[in-house]
Amino acid sequence: MSTQYSELHRAKGMFRILALVVSLVLLNGCGLSIDADQARICRSTLPALNPGAAITVQRIQEGPAPRSLTVLYSAESPDRPPLDRYVVCTFAAEGLSLNKAELTGLATEEGPISGASLYMLKHYYLETPEGIAADPGSPPDAALIELPAGFAYWLQQLLVSLPRTAIYALLSVAFALVFGLSGRVNLAFGELAAAGSAATVTGAAVVIVSGLNSPLLGLAAGLAGAVFAGAMHSAVGGYFTISRITAASSQPSLIATVGLSLFLMEYLRLVQSPVTIWLPPIWADAWPLARAGNFLVSLTPISVMTAGTGLIAALGLLWLMKATAFGRAWRAVADDARAAAIMGVNGPRLLTQTLALAGGMAGLSGMLIVVQYGGLGFAGGFQYGLKALIGAVIGGIGSVPGALLGGFVIGLFETVWSAYLPIEGRDIALYASLAVFLIFRPGGLLGFQDTTPRNV
Structure with a gap:
């Protein structure tokens, strides 16, 4: 009887640990609403929208519409002080869809850009090596621990x-x-x-x-x-x-x-x-x-x-x-x-x-x-x-x-x-x-x- 009780106790402990891990995974999954590919493409549009400016990404969050995200950033040009701006990118799909990285809409604080401008931006900038390399990167984190190289x-x-x-x-x-x-x-x-x-x-x-x-x-x-x-x-x-x-x-x-x-x-x-x-x-x-x-x-x-x-x-x-x-x-x-x-x-x-x-x-x-x-x-x-x-x-x-x-x-x-x-x-x-x-x-x-x- 003691052996059976011990095995039952171990089984309950294992299932509790498993339930805890699964719950954490689900909670993390619910919080991971920003797709990395979509965020990269949206960030890559910033140099084209701000020619010659130094871009610093501040925050990336969900957009106001479905399948969209918002990038908050600052643009610093040599001849003027830094400007706080944002861009809203809308995509064709999300999740596991193969076309989730297709950019279908782009808007700034000045309003949405035209379809012709979006077409030119996608095919003659974002799909080129220069456009891919222009990604200003994720928001910086100054609180990171400094380690030896x-x-x-x-x-x-x-x-x-x-x-x-x-x-x-x-x-x-x-x-x-x-x-x-x-x-x-x-x-x-x-x-x-x-x-x-x-x-x-x-x-x-x-x-x-x-x-x-x-x-x-x-x-x-x-x-x-x-x-x-x-x-x-x-x-x-x-x-x-x-x-x-x-x-x-x-x-x-x-x-x-x-x-x-x-x-x-x-x-x-x-x-x-x-x-x-x-x-x-x-x-x-x-x-x-x-x-x-x-x-x-x-x-x-x-x-x-x-x-x-x-x-x-x-x-x-x-x-x-x-x-x-x-x-x-x-x-x-x-x-x-x-x-x-x-x-x-x-x-x-x-x-x-x-x-x-x-x-x-x-x-x-x-x-x-x-x-x-x-x-x-x-x-x-x-x-x-x-x-x-x-x-x-x-x-x-x-x-x-x-x-x-x-x-x-x-x-x-x-x-x-x-x-x-x-x-x-x-x-x-x-x-x-x-x-x-x-x-x-x-x-x-x-x-x-x-x-x-x-x-x-």
Whole structure:
């Protein structure tokens, strides 16, 4: 009874934390009404409206009409004192619509500009490199903490790596879930991430077609579609490539998962076409956190959401493996499948559930890729899957916490290498690290010294 009470108490605590994080995300989402692309385009009109003047943006806020925003700024010319002015920009759409950055109206304190002037401004200024480079930037923040230059640059790289580490961690743990239970490596998880990406775009498209341009609704539909697509394809594909192949050697199953990977790749090519469909960026306006002279340490809201989603999924998975009947059954079969079967654990059903759970994690990682980077092609999941497999091996492929740690290490390694060393040698160094770990510590950082789960 005390054990059940303890598990119930832990479950309530986990759900409270999850509810709190979701509430914060929703509140932040409601407050992020200024689209970064729209704000950039509206700011870029200011030099054209004030030739030769020094522009200082003071504040950006919602406009008086739907799909509009107001930029308050000051313009200082050499021959007159600074003037406080404003401009109101109106756009064709908002949210996840592809034409949300199309400027359809422009007005100042002197009134709206004519259609001909707006056409000339858009096509002969805003769409040129000079117009793009003329953006005066976001409002300054004088209250930022001043940091040493080297530390500020290092901190910026660490913040940039957060979404990447979340993606690799979820993909790495998918490998660990299946390998820890069955001793088999499923090489199709990268393609399952691509399937999750395609489902994310489809879910967002359904929301847009229905007339709702809310980013939160689009992301919610994409999340549900990605997890379902990843779980379904993983359970069905894993049944034929892992569950049905009962040979003592793991090589036949490994070869079968290679075939599954190629099948999913071609399947996605036929379903979504070879052309990658990109979602427009949302919540991409940088939040300044600190500075080192003119160098700003910043973080975008979407990066916070991506990293936070990965963290919530990782914590939920750790709780699932530690405090539920599924987790106890998984650990029992991983230790000794025959003894677990004698105690009443249904091994085939548990394997199907594990395949679905691992596929859901892979699909979720694909959703995070779309949210953070805009899209993923039908063949783009291969590199993600390969690097996540390296992360699982480095962290301990039979260990769920180890795989999460390995994914974090891989994401941080890629970011730090790209920041300080030639990017051409990054992947070579990463693949070489796999050989080093397989030679000196085949069980990974948190795994066992053996390459397979321990014998009981």
